[in-house]
Amino acid sequence: MEKYREKQNIEFEQFSRGKRLKAKYLNWHFAAKVFGTLFIYVLLIGIAFVIVYPIIRRVSNAFKPAEEFFDSSVILFPRNPTQETIWRAYGGLNVNGLGAKSFWLAVFVALGQTAVATVAAYGFARFKFRGSKLLFACVIFTLVVPPETIVIPLLLRFRYFNPFGLMSLILGKPLDLTDTLWPQIILALTGMGWKNGLYIYMMREYFKGMPIALEEAAYIDGAKTMRAFFEIILPSAVPMMMTIFLFSFSWQWTDDFYAGTFLLTERVMATNIATLVESGSGGSVEIISYNTQQTATLLLILPLIVLFIFTQRFFVEGIERSGITGT
Amino acid sequence: MAETNVNKRTPFKKKLNKLLGIDLMGRKNMMGYIFVLPFVIGFVLVFAPSIIQSFRFSLSTLKMEPDGYNLIFEGLGNYKKAFLEDPDYRKVLLETLRDIVINLPVILIFSFFMAILLNRKNFPGRTIIRIIFFLPVIIYSGVASTAGMTAGLSDDTVAVAAQIFSDPTLNDTGLQTGAASIMSSTMNLQAILSSLDLGPGLMSFITLSVSRLEWIIQSSGVQILIFLAALQTIPTAIFEAAQVEGLTTWEMFWKITLPMISPMILVNAVYTVVDSFTNSRYQVQSFIHNVSFGRIDYGYGSALAFIYFICTIIIIGVVALIVSRYVFYND
Numbered sequence: 001m002e003k004y005r006e007k008q009n010i011e012f013e014q015f016s017r018g019k020r021l022k023a024k025y026l027n028w029h030f031a032a033k034v035f036g037t038l039f040i041y042v043l044l045i046g047i048a049f050v051i052v053y054p055i056i057r058r059v060s061n062a063f064k065p066a067e068e069f070f071d072s073s074v075i076l077f078p079r080n081p082t083q084e085t086i087w088r089a090y091g092g093l094n095v096n097g098l099g100a101k102s103f104w105l106a107v108f109v110a111l112g113q114t115a116v117a118t119v120a121a122y123g124f125a126r127f128k129f130r131g132s133k134l135l136f137a138c139v140i141f142t143l144v145v146p147p148e149t150i151v152i153p154l155l156l157r158f159r160y161f162n163p164f165g166l167m168s169l170i171l172g173k174p175l176d177l178t179d180t181l182w183p184q185i186i187l188a189l190t191g192m193g194w195k196n197g198l199y200i201y202m203m204r205e206y207f208k209g210m211p212i213a214l215e216e217a218a219y220i221d222g223a224k225t226m227r228a229f230f231e232i233i234l235p236s237a238v239p240m241m242m243t244i245f246l247f248s249f250s251w252q253w254t255d256d257f258y259a260g261t262f263l264l265t266e267r268v269m270a271t272n273i274a275t276l277v278e279s280g281s282g283g284s285v286e287i288i289s290y291n292t293q294q295t296a297t298l299l300l301i302l303p304l305i306v307l308f309i310f311t312q313r314f315f316v317e318g319i320e321r322s323g324i325t326g327t
Numbered sequence: 328m329a330e331t332n333v334n335k336r337t338p339f340k341k342k343l344n345k346l347l348g349i350d351l352m353g354r355k356n357m358m359g360y361i362f363v364l365p366f367v368i369g370f371v372l373v374f375a376p377s378i379i380q381s382f383r384f385s386l387s388t389l390k391m392e393p394d395g396y397n398l399i400f401e402g403l404g405n406y407k408k409a410f411l412e413d414p415d416y417r418k419v420l421l422e423t424l425r426d427i428v429i430n431l432p433v434i435l436i437f438s439f440f441m442a443i444l445l446n447r448k449n450f451p452g453r454t455i456i457r458i459i460f461f462l463p464v465i466i467y468s469g470v471a472s473t474a475g476m477t478a479g480l481s482d483d484t485v486a487v488a489a490q491i492f493s494d495p496t497l498n499d500t501g502l503q504t505g506a507a508s509i510m511s512s513t514m515n516l517q518a519i520l521s522s523l524d525l526g527p528g529l530m531s532f533i534t535l536s537v538s539r540l541e542w543i544i545q546s547s548g549v550q551i552l553i554f555l556a557a558l559q560t561i562p563t564a565i566f567e568a569a570q571v572e573g574l575t576t577w578e579m580f581w582k583i584t585l586p587m588i589s590p591m592i593l594v595n596a597v598y599t600v601v602d603s604f605t606n607s608r609y610q611v612q613s614f615i616h617n618v619s620f621g622r623i624d625y626g627y628g629s630a631l632a633f634i635y636f637i638c639t640i641i642i643i644g645v646v647a648l649i650v651s652r653y654v655f656y657n658d
Contacts (some may be wrong), residue, residue, distance in 0.1 A: 040444055041452075047441075048459040050544050055466075120366040127359025135363060138370050144597070144643060145378065146604040147613045150633040151623045153380035154373070156396060163372070190369025195605070198598075200366065225358045254469030257605070261620065270470045301466045308465050311460050315465065319552040 026285060027097070028206030039289055044248035055305075062086050062295040066288050083258055085288075089295035092276045093269050102253065102268040105181050112188030113196055114241050120191055122229060126215070136204075143197030151261055158183040183262040184252075199244045201320070206240045207233075243318025246311055250304050334538050385630035391623075405630035416614065416631060423611040424638055426602050430543060431646065438547040442554035443584070457552075464548035472547060472607050546602060550595045557588040586655040593654060596646045600639055611635055 015023075024030070056076070063081040068074045124136050160174035161167060167175045177183050187193045191200065214236070218228040234241075256270040263271065276293040310317065360367075383398065390397040409416050439452065441460065445453060554580055561584065569579050603609050619628030 003351055044444065044452075044456050047544055048456060050541055051459055053464055063556075116365045116369075120363045123359045123362025127356045129356045129359040132359060132363075135367065135370075139366065142370065142374055143601055144640065146606075146612070146632065146636055146639060148612055148619075149381055149629075149636045150374065150377040152384060152629055152632075153377040156625075157373070157377065160396075187373070189365065190373050191531075192369040192373045193365040196603075198601070225355060250465045251468050251605075254466075254471050256470040257616075259492075262559070270371055273470050297471050301471050304465055305462075306404065308462065316457055318554065319549065319556060 017158060021152045053156070057255075058298045061291055062089070062298060064291075066291075069287055069291070085291055085295050086299070088292050089299055090253055092273050092292060093296045093299060094267075095269065095299070098116075098267060098269050098272065101181075102270065105184065105259075105268060106249050106252040108181070108185055109188040109252045110245050112185060113191075113193050113199055113248040114245045116189060116191040117196065117199035117203045117244055118234075118241055119238065121200050122201070122233060125207035126212075129286075139197045141197075141201050141232060143195075144191065147194075147257060151257075154183070155261055158186075178262055178264050179266045183189050184258055187258070194251055194258060199248065203237075203244060206237065206264045209235065239314065240318060241312075246307070246314055249317075250307070252305060254300065269300055273300065355511060363414075374622045382628050382631045382633060385633045387626050401626070405627050406634070408627065409630055409634060419610050419614045420631075420635065420638065423635075426609055426644070427600060427639075430539070430546070430603075431596060431599050431642075433543050434547050434550060435595055437543055438550035438595065439554050439588075439592075441547070442558055445551070445555055446558045454593045457555075460551055461548045463545040467545050468605070471557070475518040542608060546599070546606065549598060549602070553591055553595055554588060557591040558584070561587045589650070589654045590656060593647060593650045596650060600643050600646075602640075622626060 060076045062085050063083070064074070064078040065080055065082045065084065065295075068078055068080070120139075124132060124139070146322065155178070158177040161177045162174040168172070177186075184193065214232055217230050218232045223231070254270055256274065259268050260271045261273075267275075273293060273296050276289065276296055300310070385399045386402060387398045387405075390399065445457060445460075447453075503538065565583055565587075566579060569583060577609070607613055611631075615628055615631045618624055618631060
């Protein structure tokens with residue numbers, strides 16, 4: 001082998017350096033490769049730009065003083081950057097008053113959804129009980145029903161909260177849960193929260209891809225189902241649970257649909273944004289209030305961007321790891 | 328003593344198992360019920376009653392009272408109203424369905440194409456590009472998509488922009504560029520196009536297709552990843568065998584890649600439709616929300632939501648029907 005290589009080298013060395021380079025780079029194959037790669041990079045970078053540009057635009061708008069919006073020579077870099085809009089947006093979001101509440105709501109809902117999705121998905125992935133296929137079809141069904149369809153009965157259910165008539169037995173009248181965070185937490189804990197069917201589906205695909213030998217070994221060693229689940233399965237499912245938690249947290253953080261429905265007079269930060277535009281005022285006032293709203297949106301998603309930068313591994317690999325197979 | 332105990336217990340267990348019609352494995356599988364219990368509780372006590380109630384509401388008028396509500400049965404009145412009387416609903420619903428039907432194949436093809444581009448080996452910057460493509464999934468969700476964070480023409484953007492562009496008293500190019508710079512690049516484009524005097528038809532066509540392009544790019548993050556994951560599960564041995572047999576790359580694409588990831592097309596199609604429910608750029612959601620909670624007309628709102636639900640089910644059904652003809656399961 002060595003000898004063969006040496007011989008090859010010697011034969012190759014017989015040509016001059018210039019000839020060698022010519023042979024290597026001046027041919028159609030190389031040109032096609034270069035242009036192909038160039039084309040793909042231009043395409044990908046262009047598309048990435050389309051995604052990132054609105055954010056850059058809004059960051060620049062956040063620092064622009066009002067009069068520079070009417071100056072067509074200022075596009076991305078404001079001449080006299082100000083923090084005025086940012087502080088107005090900060091006040092409009094009411095970060096000091098509502099920040100903690102929004103945060104804890106998102107955390108609790110995400111925790112509840114992750115726990116329920118993990119447990120239910122394990123049940124669907126590993127046990128063949130009667131009706132399991134039908135129940136899983138129900139999971140998919142909860143996913144394909146638009147939230148608008150069930151939100152009115154849900155609202156009335158929580159407005160007159162009376163499970164099995166318990167509340168009227170204890171309090172004499174149904175409990176009013178609107179304007180509290182309970183409706184969303186209850187929905188999360190019963191697996192009916194925002195996009196919960198999707199989490200169950202992802203988690204199930206993940207468990208199905210896990211080698212069954214892990215549990216079988218535990219059973220042979222005498223562990224019961226519960227013990228095997230808590231001591232063997234859960235620790236190895238932590239990365240995927242992290243993915244679900246992060247998805248759930250970020251979607252809950254920006255969700256204004258359920259929050260806006262169940263909180264009638266109270267607010268969280270996400271529902272505050274819609275109130276920031278004074279529409280119909282026209283002209284420059286409208287532009288300024290619109291800009292404030294956009295900046296508030298930017299401030300709202302800023303923590304998510306930071307979170308995403310540090311945890312993108314879980315987001316991006318989570319879906320790949322789940323190895324969704326479509327069956 | 329101990330022996331008799333064992334002898335006594337075993338037949339009892341066997342009898343019990345026989346009675347329930349299960350064996351040891353079946354007994355273990357009964358544990359599955361405990362795991363799915365939270366979901367079952369939610370489905371039986373929250374979801375199923377809600378959807379039935381929603382259907383009942385849609386057939387009636389709802390009157391709120393201090394400690395409860397009153398239903399007045401109306402039959403198909405609300406549905407008749409939606410289709411025959413309401414001037415806006417049909418338009419909004421058709422626009423939304425048209426948007427879904429147009430976007431669905433484009434998103435599928437686009438994300439498929441992107442996944443193939445990103446799947447190349449030894450491709451520097453792959454991680455960064457993947458991250459950026461995924462960014463919209465996290466940040467353009469919920470209120471961020473409502474508030475026109477996406478660069479397209481959301482409801483309020485159009486309203487504000489139309490006002491600024493059409494108001495004769497604001498005939499000031501400075502203000503117009505101001506509006507454009509704050510709205511989006513699409514509005515910027517519109518400003519440029521209007522200065523070119525292209526005529527309204529061509530102009531709206533160009534702006535709409537550009538904004539749709541952004542819309543599609545921003546809503547394909549998860550789909551790209553799902554396709555990418557599927558592409559990576561294809562065993563390389565198949566490609567090697569094909570290479571030995573003398574297949575070209577083009578043939579390999581049609582004969583191997585496409586069939587192998589075809590199950591994912593259905594998954595992605597369903598995901599795309601489901602995703603559209605929570606994207607407020609499809610206008611029907613805000614319309615229904617306005618009817619239900621703005622006008623507090625719960626009965627009519629339920630009817631509208633139900634019509635929307637049936638329409639999306641039909642779309643998913645048609646897609647499933649088309650895709651399942653060509654899908655190939657490698658079992």
